[in-house]
Amino acid sequence: MIRVYFRSFGGTVGMIIVLALAGCAVLAPVLAQQNPYDLAQLDIMSSLLPPGTVGDDGTVFWFGTDDQGRDLVSAVLYGLRVSLFVAVTATSIALVIGVIAGLTAAYLGGVFDTLLMRLVDLQLAFPSVLIALVLVALLGSGLEKVIIAIVAAQWAYFARTLRSAAMVERRKEYIQAAWTLRFPAWRIMLLHLLPNAIAPLGVIVIVEIASAIALEATLSFLGVGLSVTRPSLGLLIANGYQYMLARQYWLSVTPGVVLLVLLVGVNLVGERLRQMNDPRQQVRP
Amino acid sequence: MSRSGARSPAGTSCWTRWGDDIVLNFILRRIAQGAALIVAMSMLAFVAIFALGNPLTALINPASPPEVLARASHELGLDLPLYAQYLRFVFHLLHGDLGTSYITGEPALGLILSRFPATFELTVSAMLVATVIGIPLGVYTGVKASSLLGRTIGSVTILLISIPSFWVGLALVIVFGIELRVLPTGGRGQTEAWFGIQTSLATWDGLRHVALPALNLAVFPLAVIIRLTRAGVQECMGAAFVTFARAKGLAMRRILFVYVLRSVAVPIVTVVGIVFGILLAFSVVTETIFSWPGTGRLAIEAIRGSDRPVIIAYLLFTVCIFIVVNLLVDIMCALIDPRMSTQAQG
Numbered sequence: 176m177i178r179v180y181f182r183s184f185g186g187t188v189g190m191i192i193v194l195a196l197a198g199c200a201v202l203a204p205v206l207a208q209q210n211p212y213d214l215a216q217l218d219i220m221s222s223l224l225p226p227g228t229v230g231d232d233g234t235v236f237w238f239g240t241d242d243q244g245r246d247l248v249s250a251v252l253y254g255l256r257v258s259l260f261v262a263v264t265a266t267s268i269a270l271v272i273g274v275i276a277g278l279t280a281a282y283l284g285g286v287f288d289t290l291l292m293r294l295v296d297l298q299l300a301f302p303s304v305l306i307a308l309v310l311v312a313l314l315g316s317g318l319e320k321v322i323i324a325i326v327a328a329q330w331a332y333f334a335r336t337l338r339s340a341a342m343v344e345r346r347k348e349y350i351q352a353a354w355t356l357r358f359p360a361w362r363i364m365l366l367h368l369l370p371n372a373i374a375p376l377g378v379i380v381i382v383e384i385a386s387a388i389a390l391e392a393t394l395s396f397l398g399v400g401l402s403v404t405r406p407s408l409g410l411l412i413a414n415g416y417q418y419m420l421a422r423q424y425w426l427s428v429t430p431g432v433v434l435l436v437l438l439v440g441v442n443l444v445g446e447r448l449r450q451m452n453d454p455r456q457q458v459r460p
Numbered sequence: 461m462s463r464s465g466a467r468s469p470a471g472t473s474c475w476t477r478w479g480d481d482i483v484l485n486f487i488l489r490r491i492a493q494g495a496a497l498i499v500a501m502s503m504l505a506f507v508a509i510f511a512l513g514n515p516l517t518a519l520i521n522p523a524s525p526p527e528v529l530a531r532a533s534h535e536l537g538l539d540l541p542l543y544a545q546y547l548r549f550v551f552h553l554l555h556g557d558l559g560t561s562y563i564t565g566e567p568a569l570g571l572i573l574s575r576f577p578a579t580f581e582l583t584v585s586a587m588l589v590a591t592v593i594g595i596p597l598g599v600y601t602g603v604k605a606s607s608l609l610g611r612t613i614g615s616v617t618i619l620l621i622s623i624p625s626f627w628v629g630l631a632l633v634i635v636f637g638i639e640l641r642v643l644p645t646g647g648r649g650q651t652e653a654w655f656g657i658q659t660s661l662a663t664w665d666g667l668r669h670v671a672l673p674a675l676n677l678a679v680f681p682l683a684v685i686i687r688l689t690r691a692g693v694q695e696c697m698g699a700a701f702v703t704f705a706r707a708k709g710l711a712m713r714r715i716l717f718v719y720v721l722r723s724v725a726v727p728i729v730t731v732v733g734i735v736f737g738i739l740l741a742f743s744v745v746t747e748t749i750f751s752w753p754g755t756g757r758l759a760i761e762a763i764r765g766s767d768r769p770v771i772i773a774y775l776l777f778t779v780c781i782f783i784v785v786n787l788l789v790d791i792m793c794a795l796i797d798p799r800m801s802t803q804a805q806g
């Protein structure tokens with residue numbers, strides 16, 4: 176399985192990017208030469224330095240500094256951490272909610288199923304940015320509110336996918352056998368239905384993490400996302416935006432490029448997984 | 461929606477005798493569903509917006525004397541219970557009044573309608589760019605899927621779908637607006653009236669202003685159209701009718717653009733329509749970056765300023781657009797391929 180995965184060039188590159196950036200995010204406190212949130216470590220004298228400048232005390236600002244003298248390498252590392260944390264947390268919660276909803280709908284059927292799927296259809300008709308934006312408008316901005324907004328925008332995809340897979344499984348003999356054995360409902364759902372219906376979600380999870388990263392970045396860029404005190408990549412881009420006309424591009428471009436590379440990496444992994452699961456493409460190498 | 465509720469209303473029953481009522485029936489049912497959806501959304505939006513926090517704090521100094529606060533809240537109807545506020549809202553809604561903006565004092569619906577032409581012309585330009593470039597490229601990559609260019613375009617479209625649109629917008633601003641200085645990056649430029657509506661598409665200066673935002677907005681539909689056309693064409697190339705047409709000696713161009721393209725038309729029309737609705741309702745990001753005075757920017761300003769009536773009006777307006785666009789798409793598809801409506805019947 177793993178060897179098959181690495182047969183694709185794009186998939187390999189994507190996996191390397193994702194692992195490298197995730198490693199950077201986890202190790203940010205070790206790798207960064209300063210803590211970008213600790214105002215005591217910032218030197219206002221070295222603000223807005225272009226990339227590669229050597230500071231007064233001999234430190235090199237490879238990506239330059241922002242308006243408060245913050246080293247952009249450190250800011251980007253911590254921003255990556257925030258972006259990934261928000262995306263992975265939100266997608267995981269959405270996955271759990273979607274799985275519970277989809278599984279229950281498939282198992283119970285009837286009115287519950289109809290109502291839930293109507294809701295899902297209704298929600299999928301609207302772009303996820305709109306749903307997230309409306310929710311952020313209602314709840315206010317901040318880390319947990321952005322996570323709630325992303326969860327609300329995403330759970331429907333998981334619910335629908337799991338439900339359709341579980342509906343197929345439900346008709347099979349082993350479920351009927353479990354039924355005749357009078358296993359409790361939770362046992363059939365969790366131990367029989369779920370393991371056999373969860374496979375299609377693998378690809379979607381990866382793709383949804385990518386879209387969660389993009390969604391959070393968009394919300395933060397619009398100024399309704401995370402708070403300024405713990406900037407994500409999207410917020411760093413937005414902060415640098417005002418310096419663009421002064422051609423101090425590095426403030427926006429550096430986090431922008433990191434965001435782009437991250438999204439490309441995650442999507443390459445998702446695309447490769449999709450290919451591997453697509454029976455039509457299996458004949459061709 | 462239950463099936464009995466979907467029966468054609470009185471007065472149209474004569475259609476049933478002709479046997480081809482299916483399409484009409486289908487359309488009527490979709491209209492009824494749309495109306496129900498609008499009612500549901502109006503309640504949902506209203507209740508949700510009610511939780512938005514007290515707009516008074518954003519409007520007048522919270523430190524004002526209590527009697528001033530009480531008077532202001534009475535004037536806005538904020539002292540009534542929730543259901544009474546909703547009924548009041550519906551009453552006004554039925555009179556075409558969606559309330560007045562807390563910030564500018566103008567009617568909310570009027571604000572949205574006055575901003576809508578700007579969004580509409582931007583979206584139309586973007587979809588035009590996306591379709592005109594996307595369909596030929598999609599056909600090309602569908603035919604030559606394994607060529608280097610075909611594979612490159614295939615990967616580029618994945619990239620374009622996955623990067624957020626504000627990123628592309630910023631790149632466009634940097635390259636064309638700041639470095640090359642060839643195109644303006646803010647506002648609508650000079651507008652001129654067409655049929656009584658001010659549009660940028662009528663003047664050269666306006667067109668120059670539309671170019672970058674339209675390009676930005678076109679990125680997503682372009683990628684979607686290319687991928688969709690490519691998949692459709694790829695599937696068709698192996699079909700018997702293409703083999704037959706080639707054996708018959710028809711020119712490749714004719715096969716592709718007459719026979720193949722017709723058979724992939726339904727999914728393309730569907731997606732073009734739906735994406736058009738999405739863009740029309742939701743060009744917030746592009747309008748923010750390029751200071752385009754459309755409905756999207758109005759919405760984000762309203763959200764930032766807790767301008768309740770404008771947010772509700774915008775949401776309802778958006779839902780209406782979605783319903784109308786989806787309905788038009790369904791009707792078009794039902795006309796192109798009548799099987800669709802009979803399938804939906806079951």
